[in-house]
Amino acid sequence: MYAAVSRSERFAADRPARTSLERSSGSARLSVIRAAGGGRVEEAYQRGALRLRFPRVSGNPVPEAVLINTAGGVTGGDRFDVSATIRDGAAATLTTQAAEKVYRSSGGEAELRVDLRVGAGGRLEWLPQETILFDRGRLRRRLEVDVAESGRILLCEPVVLGRTAHGETVRAGLFRDSWRVRRAGRLVYADEARLGPDIAAAAGGSAVLGANRAFASILLLEPRAEERLSATRAALETTVDVEAGASAWDGMLAVRMAAPGGLALKRAALAALVALGAVVPRVWSI
Amino acid sequence: MSADRLGPSGLYRLMSWLSPAFPIGAFSHSHGLEWAVHDGTVRDAATCRAWIAGILNHGAGWQEGVLLAAAWRTARAGEREELEEIDALALALAPSHERRIETTSQGAAFERTACDAWGTGPGEAVGERAYAVAVAAAAARHGVPLEATLLAYLHAVASNLVSAAIRLVPLGQTDGQLVVAALEAEISALAERAARSTLDDLGGFGFRADIASMKHEEQHVRLFRT
Numbered sequence: 001m002y003a004a005v006s007r008s009e010r011f012a013a014d015r016p017a018r019t020s021l022e023r024s025s026g027s028a029r030l031s032v033i034r035a036a037g038g039g040r041v042e043e044a045y046q047r048g049a050l051r052l053r054f055p056r057v058s059g060n061p062v063p064e065a066v067l068i069n070t071a072g073g074v075t076g077g078d079r080f081d082v083s084a085t086i087r088d089g090a091a092a093t094l095t096t097q098a099a100e101k102v103y104r105s106s107g108g109e110a111e112l113r114v115d116l117r118v119g120a121g122g123r124l125e126w127l128p129q130e131t132i133l134f135d136r137g138r139l140r141r142r143l144e145v146d147v148a149e150s151g152r153i154l155l156c157e158p159v160v161l162g163r164t165a166h167g168e169t170v171r172a173g174l175f176r177d178s179w180r181v182r183r184a185g186r187l188v189y190a191d192e193a194r195l196g197p198d199i200a201a202a203a204g205g206s207a208v209l210g211a212n213r214a215f216a217s218i219l220l221l222e223p224r225a226e227e228r229l230s231a232t233r234a235a236l237e238t239t240v241d242v243e244a245g246a247s248a249w250d251g252m253l254a255v256r257m258a259a260p261g262g263l264a265l266k267r268a269a270l271a272a273l274v275a276l277g278a279v280v281p282r283v284w285s286i
Numbered sequence: 287m288s289a290d291r292l293g294p295s296g297l298y299r300l301m302s303w304l305s306p307a308f309p310i311g312a313f314s315h316s317h318g319l320e321w322a323v324h325d326g327t328v329r330d331a332a333t334c335r336a337w338i339a340g341i342l343n344h345g346a347g348w349q350e351g352v353l354l355a356a357a358w359r360t361a362r363a364g365e366r367e368e369l370e371e372i373d374a375l376a377l378a379l380a381p382s383h384e385r386r387i388e389t390t391s392q393g394a395a396f397e398r399t400a401c402d403a404w405g406t407g408p409g410e411a412v413g414e415r416a417y418a419v420a421v422a423a424a425a426a427r428h429g430v431p432l433e434a435t436l437l438a439y440l441h442a443v444a445s446n447l448v449s450a451a452i453r454l455v456p457l458g459q460t461d462g463q464l465v466v467a468a469l470e471a472e473i474s475a476l477a478e479r480a481a482r483s484t485l486d487d488l489g490g491f492g493f494r495a496d497i498a499s500m501k502h503e504e505q506h507v508r509l510f511r512t
Contacts, residue, residue, distance in 0.1 A: 192488040205336065256500065258493055
């Protein structure tokens with residue numbers, strides 16, 4: 001097992017674009033039950049290229065689970081599944097150890113599936129680090145969420161088109177992200193984002209991304225989410241090099257932001273998350 | 287009336303339902319354009335055309351076209367439950383409070399007026415209704431063909447945005463019509479594609495338009511509701 005991990009890590013470092021023959025897959029499953037002030041891990045399951053780690057964070061009773069992709073990125077044909085269940089009254093934070101790189105695909109799409117469930121009075125923060133889509137990378141992501149009426153969930157998905165710090169341009173590929181968010185089983189929010197196959201042509205449109213190449217969507221579901229709107233807008237006002245808006249309705253608060261590069265985006269996302277009451281994972285530090 | 291051919295009565299109904307005179311309050315919605323004018327993104331006929339083309343091809347235009355097509359088919363087949371599911375999805379896809387208001391206020395007004403004046407609609411009170419789904423249901427019940435309905439709907443969306451731009455930028459009336467004329471080929475192609483789509487074809491990226499609708503909520507001086 002250990003040998004397999006180190007081999008794939010070395011492999012990923014050596015060769016960014018894997019061929020379709022070397023597909024990887026993995027799944028991680030987590031459940032958290034109520035414990036004093038936060039939560040305790042009830043079950044943690046990992047398979048294939050996905051690992052779950054629980055770094056101790058002193059003074060924080062809320063468990064922080066860190067997902068690690070030992071394949072060092074994803075490419076066409078890869079398939080990853082993550083599911084988390086936060087039981088009644090429990091709390092947890094999920095994040096990823098590093099930015100997820102979507103390498104050039106020689107065929108097919110990388111598929112990521114995330115299922116999140118939060119029970120009554122439960123709290124979950126789904127705060128993965130940014131996804132970096134390389135030129136000709138193809139990603140199909142599905143996020144399914146179900147939160148009890150009295151539960152809280154905070155979702156943030158930052159995406160960067162190419163390694164913007166290196167001036168890399170993404171011309172073609174696919175970014176497709178479907179969100180279905182339910183409250184007590186009833187669909188309350190959905191998102192269908194799709195860029196591609198001609199990403200360069202579409203992204204430059206003034207109603208699309210304009211000059212921006214990094215973007216993030218944030219969604220908060222909690223009773224009285226609307227009360228956080230003015231603080232969130234105030235936090236967004238302080239950000240630099242970012243176009244961002246926030247809106248709240250029906251026990252939800254949504255933020256969209258776009259920036260020329262990943263760093264400005266991450267700074268703005270951090271500011272918004274703090275205003276939304278998040279304990280931002282340490283791995284996020286910039 | 288055949289569902290495949292647009293006869294005079296189908297054309298008459300589409301022209302009535304998707305006319306700016308149909309009382310759904312379309313004139314009060316700018317879909318975030320008021321912010322895009324404020325921040326300088328839309329400042330003349332060329333930038334107006336680019337903004338609207340982006341919304342049509344990558345934003346609400348395509349999304350609503352796909353939803354309208356799916357809703358038309360289920361309404362035509364009398365699949366009541368599936369129609370409600372499509373409506374729930376259409377409502378959930380609103381990216382901001384104002385966009386939600388935009389679709390529900392027009393959807394409810396459309397359904398009410400179409401029901402009262404044209405004997406269409408469900409004949410019973412519904413809660414919220416997405417505008418594209420309300421139009422789809424009325425067209426399907428009256429046997430108005432899908433592709434013509436899509437063309438009329440997308441044209442109405444685009445024309446309404448042009449009319450908002452005429453007031454906001456401001457643009458001359460002729461410049462506004464130049465934009466409508468310039469969008470004809472794109473709207474026709476979009477309607478044709480949407481008619482062949484399924485819900486799996488949903489997906490767009492009107493990200494800056496979404497941000498504009500959120501920023502519009504905070505805009506101090508404004509003419510439009512959305």
